[in-house]
Amino acid sequence: MSLILYEVKEHIAYLTLNRPDKRNALNSEMVQALTTAFRKAAADELVKVIVLKANGKVFCAGADLAYLQQLQNNSFEENLADSTQLADLFRLIYTLNKVVIAQVHGHAIAGGCGLATVCDFSFSVPEATFGYTEVKIGFVPAIVSLFLIRKTGETRARELLLSGELISAEKAKSYNLINYVVEASTLEEQVVSFARQLCEKNSAQSMALTKHLIADVQSLPVEDGLAYAAQMNAKARESDDCKKGIAAFVNKQEIKWL
Structure with missing residues (x-):
């Protein structure tokens, strides 16, 4: 099974997180697959806009628990290499030569919230929650902090990163974390319409x-x-x-x- 599904329609590349049984949780293979997909879209002259979405009920639940347990046995050098892989993915999305739109149909937590943060635009359903829960398990939301501070300002970033609390989509919008909150029944339609507008205009x-x-x-x-x-x-x-x-x-x- 492909971890990331890749499809191009009318100059829009659709990258779909495809690990629904694990709530699209991130591990090394998932991060590498995403990186490869984004680089493919960046190099495709037919693609003008990229939409990042997901299968299953959750957009992305952050790091895979089994993956986190495995990391505890790694050396510092191994963990640094792994962390750099995620940092490279976030940098790639943030600086990509194509506009990236996040289509968030379910919860976006920790690394999953990070993915939404580094996209240029984010559309979310009202039921989705957002947050960086790393401090609740003794971890540090290090990589996303650089992008979050730029996007929301230090006051909001401190609130989100230090509290570790989840917030509603409406509050995420008021914090400038995401751009639009739309009903689930029209989410895909509105994302595609917005992407087409960028392509055409x-x-x-x-x-x-x-x-x-x-x-x-x-x-x-x-x-x-x-x-x-x-x-x-x-x-x-x-x-x-x-x-x-x-x-x-x-x-x-x-x-x-x-």
Whole structure:
């Protein structure tokens, strides 16, 4: 059985967590399969947007318990290599050259919540809960902290990471952890509609450059950040998409990106 299902329809790649019997819990094999799938989508010229979803009742329950028990027997070097694998996956999603949308149909906990955190957009059903429960089992939500602080600010990140409490989808939205809360009956329809809108109305080159800009500029001092932003602006002007878009705008023509 494939841990990650991969399908492309109308320029949208669907990556589906496919370990429902384990609540789509993460282990080394699952993380590697996700990494491979995201890299495949990133390299596919037919793909403009990626949707991350899951089979079963739960989006992702975090780390697999048997996997956590196994890690206790690892050396520091082995655990560091394993942790780096997850860090590489989160970095890949966060900086990917394609927009990534999380379609959360059930609970997203610990590492599962981390997956939703690093996506560009997250849609959730009202019944789903979110949270980082690592401190409740003596663990540390280390890797996700970098992205969570950027997304929600330090106050909310401290609340979520130090309390380990689960929060509702509505509260997650109010914390800027996710973007939209929609009914389960319309979740897939709304995600697909939103993804298609991005494909049809936005330049793929512009979205890729904008993602890199957001990821990089926050860590720079003001002067360096402005210099970097100016370089990105100049780079964008040289792109084929920018030339096409400006020409269409000047000539009052409809811009078609597909």
